[in-house]
Amino acid sequence: MAVALGVRVWTSSPGCDDGAGGRAPLAVARAVLPVVDEVAASPHVASVVATCLTRPGPVRPDGTAADVWAAHLDVRGVDVDAVPGAVQALADAASPSAPVVWWLQVATEGGDVAVTVRPGGDDEVARAAVQVRRAPGVQQVIVSGTGESGATVVTVASPDDVVGAVAAAVAAGTPTTTVDVDGAWVEVAQVRTGDAPAEDVVRVAVDAVAWPGVYRVVLRGGGAATADLAVHVDDDTVREDVADRLDAVAADVAGAASYRVESPTAQTVGVLGPDAVAAAADATRPAAGEDVRACAGDELELALTGFDVALGSRFLRVTATSTASTPCRLQGMPDLAAMRTSGTLVPELTLEPARSRPAEPAVVVLQPGQAANAELRWGAMSTSQDPDTTVALLVTAVPDGPQVTLPVAQAVPDDPPGTASVDILHGATVRVGDWAPAP
Secondary structure, X not given: OEEEEXXXXXXXXXXXXXXXXXXXXXXHHHHHHHHHHHHHOOOOEEXXXXXXXXXXXXXXXXXXOOEEEEEEEEXXXXXXXXXXXXXXXHHHHOOOOOOOEEEEEEEEOOOOEEEEEXXXXXXXXXXXXXXXXXXXXXXXXXXXXXXXXXXXXXXXXXXXXXXXXHHHHHHHOOOOEEEEEOOEEEEEEOOOOOOOOOHHHHXXXXXXXXXXXXXXXXXXXXXXXXXXXXXXXXXXXXXXXXXXXXXXXXXXXXXXXXXXEEOOOOEEEEEEOOOOOOXXXXXXXXXXXXXXXXXXXXXXXXXXXXXXXXXXXXXXXXXXXXXXXXXXXXXXXXXXXXXXXXXXXXXXOEEEEOOOOOOOOOEEEEOOOOEEEEEEXXXXXXXXXXXXXXXXXXXXXXXXXXXXXXXXHHOOOOOXXXXXXXXXXXXXXXXXXOOEEOO
């Protein structure tokens, strides 16, 4: 058994090294060291690495945050089949009442299965992850967060493996799951555990990523949520061709889905399947439709509703839901700022349109209760160089509207509570999409 403790590997010390020569209080050391010993003794465990450090705690209403001690335990199972046993050993050993914030993970040596562990929890999610890993073509299963904040990313070898992996995730019940492809930019994402877009809609998404001019395909939804298929293309010359191909198969698709084909300057929308909501096809109207009044800021309920990572990029979705009693319109993109763990705003934050925009951005008409989405995208940044990460976005949906603070915990796994953040750091550039109809 290999046991290491500290930010740097070390063999003996009465406490936990905080990376700056400091030591944790004795109570913290007494909480962590027995857990390491107990977990390392499990026959399911190959190694344990424990790291103790201080980090800012939850942000107070005044914007300040007190430091708390956190214990990171990285446990390696002897093989894939040993992961559930290692998870149970770690969950049993780590006390929820210990004077530390636990960050617990069990993974295989190769990292093809990794599961976040809840102190006092069970191995149910780990068993589900292993079941999905056994599906044909699945290369990696990573479960982050626990409970309702849990999320799963499944990576498969080729687009041909996507349908089977989605079915395996539904059957196993892994927490809200996104299936992506190694080397091809196609993603199929659940909006809730146990649901997924219909199989024939998934097949359309998988086929579309191979069409000329298509560089990214994202399919979200399932169950009670009508699936939303977003097909991103290189330029306008292929946008209508791709939409025509989708229309050609629309009547043959049994599952319901709305689609958007997005080029650098415009988008074409439509529907697949007989049961899709017809309004999705005409929710986007030309800017000339000035007969509908603009939405007021206080008529929009804002939320962060989706987070994703792919190929070095981060994606976060802002959703605006109309609370008005009459139709209103949105146009253009929201404005935003980012608040850090320290309670200060991210300096030198640059906002750019997500793509080249037409002279008049499309108008989105919202009926009462309908919603629109704006997608944010930025490149991965190094938190080791700048640990003051973003914990909330300050979003202004319409010009002269109120600025609304949205904690990233609305969309990013927040386990332990108060630790959710994203790597929008000093000097970041965030590309902001125009408002578009929500599925």
